[in-house]
Amino acid sequence: MAVSGIIFIGFVLLHMYGNLKAFSGHDAYNEYAEHLRILGEPMLPREGALWIIRSVLIVSLVVHVASAAALWKRARRARRTQYVMKKNNASSLSSRTMRWGGLTLLLFIIWHLVNFTIGKVNVSGGATNDPYNLLVDTFDTWWMTLIYLAAMLTLAMHLHHGVWSSAQTLGLTNNTRARRNAKTLGWIVAVVIAGGFSLVPIFVLAGVITK
Amino acid sequence: MTDMPDTTLTSDPSHDAPADHGDDAAGYYTPGAPIADTKAPGGPIDERWQTRKFEARLVNPSNRRKLDVIIVGTGLAGGAAAATLGEAGYNVKSFCYQDSPRRAHSIAAQGGINAAKNYKEDGDSVHRLFYDTVKGGDYRSRESNVYRLAEVSTNIIDQCVAQGVPFAREYGGLLDNRSFGGVQVSRTFYARGQTGQQLLIGAYQAMERQVAAGTVEQFTRHEMLEVIIVEGKARGIIARDLVTGEIETHLADVVVLATGGYGNVFFLSTNAMGSNVTAAWRAHRKGAYMANPCYTQIHPTCIPVTGAHQSKLTLMSESLRNDGRIWVPKNKADCDKDPRDIPEEDRDYYLERIYPSFGNLVPRDIASRAAKNVCDDGRGVGPEVEGVRRGVYLDFSSAIERLGVDGIEEKYDNLFDMYARITGENPYETPMRIYPAVHYVMGGLWVDYDLQSSIPGLFVTGEANFSDHGANRLGASALMQGLADGYFVLPHTIRDYLADGPFEKVDESHPAVVEAKQAVQDRVTHFLSTKGTRSVDSYHRELGNIMWEYCGMERTEDGLKKAIDLIRTLKDDFWRNVKVLGTAESLNQSLERAGRVADFIELGELMCIDALNRRESCGGHFRGESQTEDGEALRHDDQFAYVAAWEFAGDDEPPVLHKEELVYTAIEMKQRSYK
Amino acid sequence: MKVTLKIWRQPDAASKGAMHTYELDGVSEDMSFLEMLDVLNEQLNGKGEDPVAFDSDCREGICGMCGLMINGEAHGPEVTTTCQLHMRSFKDGDEIVIEPWRADAFPVVKDLVVDRGALDRIIQAGGYISVNTGSAPEAHSVPVPRDDALRAFNVATCIGCGACVAACPNGSASLFMGAKITHLGELPQGQPERDTRVVDMVAQHDHEGFGGCTNIGECTAACPKEIPLDVISRLNWDLHQAMRHGH
């Protein structure tokens, strides 16, 4: 679970870097998208590297979701009679919403793929074969931006707990200082990633990034 | 607190006076034949244990599996024995009344465990530990047993360290020691204030390992209620499954009782709520002698009673007396004042006044009695409980001035916290209040050198037996005894008995088994069907009050006789008027307590008779009639240098007193003095 | 003072339970929480009602026998055991909800009493150092750095009360298990069995039906001995090492 989570983190960091290319304008962004497809050529066929990344992500996703489901199921079985009254003294909101938050992310990821990768849906009815234009069209629609921002908030929360949790799961937090560092890192990763992703939609909606 | 200057026996004033200290208990008992320990080999004291180990017969490893051993109790004494006998390959069944073996009351010991390792090169040795223990016990213990205890003490530390017990260490990585209870050498090993816990967890883990290996079967939430005697030998127990209420028969080749102390006869004590005498008492009623039952240790530094609701008392380590000064107001009128407003000249630092050379560090029994005296004098402090203030100040203000708050924090942090939590007062700002409480019993079932009781096949270890501490136990020596018995003594001596086994199988339909089971059943039925008006706890409290008043820190002939009458009346009322609700077939905590209180009542009576008989003061037993001119304890070795082993003679019969004479070959008897 | 108690009553494991309400007057703030329940029981006994069953033994915070869920908090509002909680932590007129530890691995025996045998079985699976009596080397033959000994001690203070399980949203016993693994793993004596210990204990833990740890941290907040979350990290570290070593 921790490993798959960290793979995701690595991926979203790259992904975010790519997205931020949108600030460099239409051509730079599309070039980057094209570059992803020809990465590794001629050692690998076209889209080869991309498919490697994709398969790693798909495997990770399966592992991640499967372990999440297993943990969830175990937790439900571990306490079938609930407390009449139960206080939360130490848990963060993020830690308590990992499961529903994760599910939300799953739904979002599906929509996201439908939107940009598999289905290529342009909600404003425009062309879908130009990645940059698809992006701008999408985020020009206020409710799409809202969905994406909500998803980023969910992701931030997921990472806030997830980063520290994975450090703990990997056995890297064996003393107070390491624990504090891991928790701080959780905040940083959450803010950087969710913040970084949010910039593009916000700037599109604000009219700074245009076709 | 023992290594005090001595005066030899010849200066004992009792020797100048004609020695007749009466027969106070005449009419309350029947004299019986003298007894002796026949198992300790003769010869030089330092060779006896080696000789015994060699002479004790061996059991063939392939036979061990066929031998069933029942061990009741999972404290240091029982847990260590279960682990060791399991490792040896015997078939062990272990019982405790708690929900896990790890919760036995050994867990509560704070201070530490003694061992004659002499790591400090400060002159310690097996012989010195032996000497201190016999002397600390006021020359009322059996020397062969004590010597052996000192001898195996060093193995205990090795064993515990190997198990992972996290004793305190020095910077060099070696074990740290401290001096405890005023002795002049540092021989106490400790794990902060939780030594008992760490030692018990070590024994518990060793035992759980054997549970996994299949040699030990553990029965938790099981209370032993009867011992089964077949043809004069202990052959099993009747236990009640406390969850289902089922009354079970467990048969074996040998039975070991490691059931701890009976301090709860006083209702309020530092013992656990469930600590009881039932196992020992049931064995006593079936023929095991009860030795020196009146020897009780009362610990001076406990948190005082706050009200009628009090369920138990909490001990605070005696190390506090190293820095705290004990006082009460000189004038009764000041007793309810804020102590900080009482000027220095109106305070009575009574220990420093009466015992100038030892001051606040006098032994436990002396400190306790002095506190009682000032409170009886009307100068106690704290809330009035039943019209009397029972508390004295333990004041750290001068220590705080000397060492600073940080210095005190470093030394006593957890104790101060505990005090604050229980009392709601901040001991850094206002003096602590303390009062003595029952803490430990030196008395217990009589055993020989092999730890076998007067019933063949019934062995008794740990606090449940009487063997090693005489009339007073030194700090940090009970843990030592529990582990010595469990790891190193019993496993050797029990094999001599088991070498005759496996014994002929006993059938559950044997009349002795049926009878024992029926007796337990009848008692349960009786309690549930009495439908009286008073709760079990109310009887227990009343018994405790009687015992504390008349058989506590100071005992007198009149008081004890009165107590015996009161207890007999109470007993009668208890059996006719107790109210126990619920059913026999489920968890029923009132029912459990009823059985325990019934046995405490009978024990209380015997304790008073024993105290009445012993018209001398020794160790924890102080008879008002036997004191020096300035109020100090006075022993009478010419008349009382014996173990009083009591035999049960029947419900309305006076008990029979067997005397085991105490002979000292390796040590000379002296009178204690602390002035 | 006067309090209203809402207490879980359940006659035995098989029966269904429910919350019952009792009013209790004359409570003194010097009483411990359990002494307050003693007073209630004394009154119930007087009225001919079955007293409330609850566990306790040492009543000084060390045996681990006591343990109640008090107003939704394991061992109540202070960082201590139930037996060391005093009524001065409550106010006159308070309503106090009292429930047993809830975990399927801790079945209710009666009222507030649960069966924590699962914790013993986790220890049986490997929570020890295998050394037979009498076979130990001289204690000073293996020096242990003071800091390691101290760290081992700090986590060896676990009293096995189960509050961590009770407080954990996942019903996991990882804090308890981690404390033992860290205690033994810190010491040189514990090294030979380090791999098998963690693998076997974790397997038993999962077998008992405890949940998996997701590092939420309610356990350590409820722990009366303040066992830190480090121990769970240590547990995981040891588990990965053991797996790398082929276990």
Ligand SMILES: Cc1cc2nc3c(=O)[nH]c(=O)nc-3n(C[C@H](O)[C@H](O)[C@H](O)COP(=O)(O)OP(=O)(O)OC[C@H]3O[C@@H](n4cnc5c(N)ncnc54)[C@H](O)[C@@H]3O)c2cc1C
């Ligand atoms: C607060 C406190 C502090 C102490 N501090 C120290 C110290 O610093 N140093 C020191 O050396 N000593 C100390 N002592 C004394 C010492 O702890 C005990 O004397 C010793 O631990 C007793 O061990 P044990 O194995 O004999 O009995 P226990 O540990 O009391 O065990 C008794 C066992 O018997 C079982 N049992 C009892 N009755 C029955 C029954 N009827 N049926 C089934 N099972 C039964 C119980 O379940 C338990 O498992 C202290 C004692 C107290 C109370």
Ligand code: HEM
């Ligand atoms: C597909 C959608 C996702 C789902 C359903 C999901 C679900 C979960 C769940 C249930 C947990 C368990 C932790 C707990 O319960 O506290 C978890 C942990 C974690 N997740 Fe996700 N998650 C998803 C996507 C992501 C993404 C996109 C990332 C990273 C960008 C991520 C990173 C992590 C990390 C680092 C952990 C901690 C792992 C550990 O403690 O070992 N997850 N996830």
Ligand code: SF4
């Ligand atoms: S880790 Fe803490 S809460 Fe859990 S069992 Fe141990 S002492 Fe209790």
Ligand code: FES
């Ligand atoms: S009763 Fe022992 S810890 Fe609370």
